[in-house]
Amino acid sequence: MINRLEATRYVVAQVTDEPIVASLGNAKFDLFLAQDRPQNFYMWNSMGMASSMGLGLAMARPQQKVIILDGDGALLMNLNSLTTAAYRAPENLIHVVWDNRQFELTGGQPTHTAYRADLALIARGSGFTQVTSVETQEAFEEAFSHALHTPGPWFLVAHIDAQRSPGRPPKSATYIKHRFMQSLGIEPV
Numbered sequence: 001m002i003n004r005l006e007a008t009r010y011v012v013a014q015v016t017d018e019p020i021v022a023s024l025g026n027a028k029f030d031l032f033l034a035q036d037r038p039q040n041f042y043m044w045n046s047m048g049m050a051s052s053m054g055l056g057l058a059m060a061r062p063q064q065k066v067i068i069l070d071g072d073g074a075l076l077m078n079l080n081s082l083t084t085a086a087y088r089a090p091e092n093l094i095h096v097v098w099d100n101r102q103f104e105l106t107g108g109q110p111t112h113t114a115y116r117a118d119l120a121l122i123a124r125g126s127g128f129t130q131v132t133s134v135e136t137q138e139a140f141e142e143a144f145s146h147a148l149h150t151p152g153p154w155f156l157v158a159h160i161d162a163q164r165s166p167g168r169p170p171k172s173a174t175y176i177k178h179r180f181m182q183s184l185g186i187e188p189v
Helices: 004-014 026-034 050-060 072-076 080-088 119-126 137-148 173-183
Strands: 020-022 040-042 066-071 093-099 130-134 154-159
Touching: 004 026, 004 066, 004 093, 004 137, 020 026, 020 050, 026 040, 026 066, 040 173, 050 066, 050 080, 050 093, 066 072, 072 093, 080 119, 093 119, 093 137, 119 130, 119 154, 130 137, 137 154
Parallel strands: 020 040, 020 066, 066 093, 093 154, 130 154
Antiparallel strands: none
């Protein structure tokens, strides 16, 4: 199994100014712990929407890679975003899904991936051609590095352990938005 925080630290170490959109919960908590940076967008109270926001950002900024760090439970709330992303097919998109097979923050209730749902197969069925599923840190690092340097869109499922993150990024949506926009060279409104 992959440790989500360790894998997130690897992601952050590989990027320079690439924006990273982190889903609510542990994905954003670990991103904050790995390295708080203006190019990180931390989602609050919007379960399932990191995939849509990351897709829109990738379409608006085709000159740079856009990375989504998502959770299995969150993505299952918005599976339609996969069909839209596959249809739009932005070559600069990397969608990483941390799959621990549970809604960890609400009590560890199992998600459908604990049973028969396979997010990699769902992504392929949605039209993604660059799909991989990994279970070790080494395999994750290899897959992510390849995705970072190869046109996509990419969909990476990382099977992770179920450790809860102690990190907590800023909670002010206005602060997060303004800092993120400035990192993209856009004046906040």
